[in-house]
Structure formats: structure tokens, C-alpha cells
Amino acid sequence: MARCALTTIDNPYDPFTQFDAWFQFDEGKGYHSCAYLARIARTSDQLSGAENEQEIERAIDDIIKYNPLGIYKKVKETVEPEPAVTA
Template sequence: MVNCAITTADNPYDPFDQFDEWYRFDTDHGYDSCGMLARFQYTSDQFTDAENSYEIERAIDYIIENDPLNRYKKIKRDIKRDIKN
């Protein structure tokens, strides 16, 4: 499965691997990317992981398409799942 994250072009940290540093940079610069993403995504505990991932990517794409300053970008990461028998 592929997961997506939103970030800004100037943020040097990886939101997947360095979330605390990424988040601190993001909030210190007034972006509030997590808050913006929360306003546009429609996720639920009742959805599957795949459905939630799709919805997060849809919301990220919407934010990027409507960003007049070209500040935001999308990062994709292939998440390997352990298959248990």
C-alpha cells in the first residue's frame, strides 16, 4: 500500500521518518499542514486502511491544486505489510 503525506517545499525533514522535527518546523513557520489536512480529509475508523489512505491522498491533492503560493507538496511512501498466516 502507498501512503501519502503533505509537506512544504522548504521543510527539510521527512514527515514519515522524522515526524517530530518535521512537525516542529511546520508549526514554527505557521503552516499547520496537519490542521489543514484534517479540514479537507474525510477519514473514519469504519473505513479500511486503503480507503483512509485514498482519502488522505485525495485531500492532499486538493490542497496542492488550490495552493496559490505553491508551498505544498506530496510525498509518497510504499508501506510493506507483514502477511501473517
């Protein structure tokens, strides 16, 4: 399974493994990528985790598609699925 994140072409930090540094750089530049993504993605507590991940990826794709400044890009990280819990 892959997780996606929105970042900018000039951010040297990995949003998956270096989130604090990534976030500080992003906010310092005035991009506010997390807030931007939150406005576009229609996530919900009513959706499953997988459905929310799909919605986040859709929103990232839209941001990149309509990216007038040309600064955004999508990065992916492969994660192992969590094992099913059996009773």
C-alpha cells in the first residue's frame, strides 16, 4: 500500500520521515501546504482509512493539476498493510 503526501519542489525534507523540519520549512516559505490540502481533500470520520487515503491522493492530484505556481509535487511512501486482527 502506498501513502501520498503533498510537498513543494524546493523543500529538502521528507514529509514522511522528517515531518517537523518539512513543516517548518513549508510554513516558513508561506506555502501552508497542509492547510491547502485540508481545504481540498474531503476526508471524513465516516470513511475508512483506505478511503481517506484515496481522497487525499485525489486532492493532491487536483492541486498538482491546477498548480498555477508550478511548485507542488506528490511523493509516495510504500507501507506494509497492518495485519488483520483475529479474535
